Amino acid sequence: MDYSTYIALIPLLPLAGFVILGLFGQKHFARSAGILGTLILVVVTVLACYTAYNYFFISGKINGVYQPVTALQYTWLQFSPGLSIDMGILLDPASVMMLVVVTFVSLMVHVFSLGYMKGENRFAIYYAFLALFTFSMLGLVLSTNILQIYIFWELVGVSSFLLIGFYYDRPTAVAAAKKAFIVTRFADLGFLIGILILAFYSGTLDFGTLIQRLTDTNSTPWSQIAGTTFLGFPVLSWALTLVFIGGAGKSAMFPLHIWLPDAMEGPTPVSALIHAATMVVAGVYLVARLYPVYLIDLSVLQIITWIGAVSAFLAAIIACTQTDIKRVLAYSTISQIGYMLFVLGVPAFGTATNSGYSASLFHLFTHAFFKSLLFLGAGAVIHFIHTNEMSNMGGVRKFMPLTHITFLIACMAIAGIPPLAGFFSKEEILMTAWENNRFIYYIALITSGITAFYMFRLYFCIFWNKPPAHGHSSNEHGEGTVSMKLPLIFLAVAAIMVGFIPFSHYVSFNGQGEEIAIPISFSIAPVAMAIAGIMLAYILYYKENQRPQKLAAAWGGLYRAARQKFYFDELYLFVTKKIIFNGIAKPAAWIDKYIVDGCMNWLGLTTTRISEQIKALQSGSVQSYAIYFFGGIVALAGVFIYLLKA
Structure with missing residues (x-):
């Protein structure tokens, strides 16, 4: 199959949409910008699905193994005969799967936004930003080399900054956009350093060549990087950890998770696109892309496991206390990405198998659909009620029957209720944890029960809990367009x-596919935990009562700490304002002002004063020059006479 005949259109069409709508949208496409942007995504999604069909069912498998295909490659910058930066498109099971996820979810967001964002002053600009984000994300997942993925990684950051801060007249949106940008920039610095280390020792930027050289124990790059240490740790460990830091920042993992909840200040469809299905899973995709190299250093995989597990558990606890429906979903996203990451690393505690890799990407795949459904459902509710606060909701099912049913389906999927999508992917994750590390398994199992609780807390508070408000029935928007x-x-x-x-037949670590069989008996505990979480939410929130307040009072300080997100924002503010600003920035500013600038100002002032004293010597007056001339002669004559007498 010759993919080169059309494959470049998949990322370039959204780029063309961004350019057209960005330059001419407000003037020439003010009303039709949404239609134009959506039609472009329809074409891109069809091409992506066509590519996936051809790859998985026709041409991708050779001798029983799915082979990576470089569908497009060209040299962008040539530095020397052996060093260049290439741009290209790589098709393999992971990238083709992500191709479908990104285009389909983006298309759903484009269509939903036609009604949700109708009437916005910057409607065309909004669709231009969506197109830029889609282009950036497609470029990221299709990258053939590690520097190309970094370029698009940063473009994703820029486009998310623009979308989060779309309502630039709101101070909270501006602050959220800056917060997301700054936090992820710190993480991306680590990513860049890790890239440079890997490229230096492997002598290449290409993913395939880099992995081959660093995993071949007989190769020179392997012997060089394996034999080099820094501060007592192997250089490979440093490189892989730094690369993961970049992924942890983008995927909002502990302790770099603080930006994601605030990013909900953007339009709700943006939350579905950026923070549910595509951008935040880029960190998972990055680790999966370099997974063969990570398997060399199990200590780094163990770090990834613990960070993922802690993030999953901590975010689930915080989600139980939040009252803004979008923030509940934001912490839910952090928790679910924690699942994806810890299962990638957990084989480091046992036997490294395909199941960790396949289970992680399978959950990424299923999560994209039910989480974007949750965000769009929340958007429909917000569009109907004009508030994000759960306390102002209740009984909405009477007026939004379709949203109610679809939201319930998504809640059951994320809770792991069979036979919905989340059940299958979460079971594979739990099975992998059970086989490799029982302690991590129990953390994940408890977290799954908490997930069911906070999601159905959200569901009951929105659609049940209170009698339907009479004012809702006259809402001008109805359930939506x-x-x-x-x-x-x-x-x-x-x-x-x-x-x-x-899924594991198509997307696996070595391309051969595998059979993951989960006994029915194994699913008893996870399903029981999910049902227990749902029942507890039912008891507390199905009808309005005082039980939640009494329970919160009983938990006391722990509840208050969770409600305040365990004071991570306050901790970061303390570190930045009290330590960095006062302890480092102010002394540095004093040194800059009074020593560096002071020395330069003193030199300038001294030069000015000397020039003031001597500038009269070149006044342009002939009489003054004559006086100086004869004065000099007299002085020389005096010196000459003095020397003769001596």
């Missing part, structure tokens, strides 16, 4: 069906 309802239906069908895909 057709363009808002169709994505909910499509995503709900996906949340039901995609779990039945034999």
